[in-house]
Amino acid sequence: MNRATIDLWVGIFVTIGIGALIFLSLKVGNLLTTPTTTGYRMEARFDNVAGLKPRAPVKSAGVVVGRVESIRLDPKTYEAVVTMRVSDGYQFSRDTIASVLTAGLLGEVYVGLDAGGDPQVIADGGTITKTQSALVLEKMIGQFLFDKAQQTPAK
Amino acid sequence: MRSSAIARGVRYIGAGTINAIVRLGFSARFFMAVLYHSPSAFRRLQLTLREIYFSGVLSLVIILVSGLFVGMVLALQGVEVLNRYGAEESLGILVALSLVRELGPVVAGLLFASRAGSAVTAEIGLMKATDQLSAMEMMAVDPIARVVAPRFWGGVISMPLLAALFSALGIFGAYLVGVKLIGIDNGAFWGNMQAAVDFKRDIGNGVLKSVVFGIIVSLIAVFEGYDARPTAEGVSTATTRTVVGSSLAILAADFILTVLLFRGIGV
Numbered sequence: 001m002n003r004a005t006i007d008l009w010v011g012i013f014v015t016i017g018i019g020a021l022i023f024l025s026l027k028v029g030n031l032l033t034t035p036t037t038t039g040y041r042m043e044a045r046f047d048n049v050a051g052l053k054p055r056a057p058v059k060s061a062g063v064v065v066g067r068v069e070s071i072r073l074d075p076k077t078y079e080a081v082v083t084m085r086v087s088d089g090y091q092f093s094r095d096t097i098a099s100v101l102t103a104g105l106l107g108e109v110y111v112g113l114d115a116g117g118d119p120q121v122i123a124d125g126g127t128i129t130k131t132q133s134a135l136v137l138e139k140m141i142g143q144f145l146f147d148k149a150q151q152t153p154a155k
Numbered sequence: 156m157r158s159s160a161i162a163r164g165v166r167y168i169g170a171g172t173i174n175a176i177v178r179l180g181f182s183a184r185f186f187m188a189v190l191y192h193s194p195s196a197f198r199r200l201q202l203t204l205r206e207i208y209f210s211g212v213l214s215l216v217i218i219l220v221s222g223l224f225v226g227m228v229l230a231l232q233g234v235e236v237l238n239r240y241g242a243e244e245s246l247g248i249l250v251a252l253s254l255v256r257e258l259g260p261v262v263a264g265l266l267f268a269s270r271a272g273s274a275v276t277a278e279i280g281l282m283k284a285t286d287q288l289s290a291m292e293m294m295a296v297d298p299i300a301r302v303v304a305p306r307f308w309g310g311v312i313s314m315p316l317l318a319a320l321f322s323a324l325g326i327f328g329a330y331l332v333g334v335k336l337i338g339i340d341n342g343a344f345w346g347n348m349q350a351a352v353d354f355k356r357d358i359g360n361g362v363l364k365s366v367v368f369g370i371i372v373s374l375i376a377v378f379e380g381y382d383a384r385p386t387a388e389g390v391s392t393a394t395t396r397t398v399v400g401s402s403l404a405i406l407a408a409d410f411i412l413t414v415l416l417f418r419g420i421g422v
Contacts, residue, residue, distance in 0.1 A: 010212060013207065013208075013316065017211075017315075028326060029352050029357065029358045055343075055345065107241050108343045
């Protein structure tokens, strides 16, 4: 085995080894998010997005049409501002309703878009005004117990 | 006579204890000698590169294939359980955390000990048996600097890279089975994984583990070779001791490191 061959193989080995470390850091550990550049952006404001994460799917009629890009809190209104990126092929009317939904009881959280009938469509960077927040199970149970407790004395 | 039989038994225990302590002391002094001669291993980089080739590059096939299949099997079995709770999207978390934290460093370490550690022990042991090490000393070449230190550092450098490759290929295998075969949503697979895996806590600690395992396996391999009885039988015994000893040491060290990194200091 001559020296040049050994150097070559060690070089390949070290390069792909470091490549694997970079893959683990970036793709798995998410040290650096590469933004998806295709499609157009739209925003939606929710009172509560419990459990929604960046890169969660955006679905319309159960079909994935885009991805959640970022989630931040509006410091003035205390609303969650969700930025989504939707494929260029899909247009949504201005009266589209965006809701935070859960697939099954413990499944992934995603954004559902229900298209309306308005002929005007949302442009790049536009905002969806009609939104429906995530259902928080604890709040629902609390509400249910509260209602029950109020009903009991009336009986 | 009874008393002499008892005395022989006690003497046997005593000899065993003394032998164990002598070996422990010798291995500690040997480790210091290897560290002392390490600069020369890097000054003559070609020797170390050669050992990275033999320990690292030639272990690639078994590490890559094992990683791929461990990831694929992990995905198949993980989906089976997660399916019951409708949480298949969490497969990415399950696979990435178990590979990066535990399976990557440990399984890669065990494979590395059997594939590369045993070869190093046999090579050094045979050099000793054929008086090559003594011949070097005659020529005023320190065998620890010329033979042992490059093999030690070759292993220490190769091991973290092999463990990272194992984890990466495992995650790729899980992606193939989970996303391509079973049909989990691609974005949910990666998104959930990225949300759950922390760079410093999970990946950093995993790499730290693989570095420690690399030091353990390489040290045991070169020490057993250097300490081997200079006969054919002695070399074969030393090779077996390397594989058994480093496997046990990896498992024990993994438990201690997991307790320290993920329960104590790391949290």
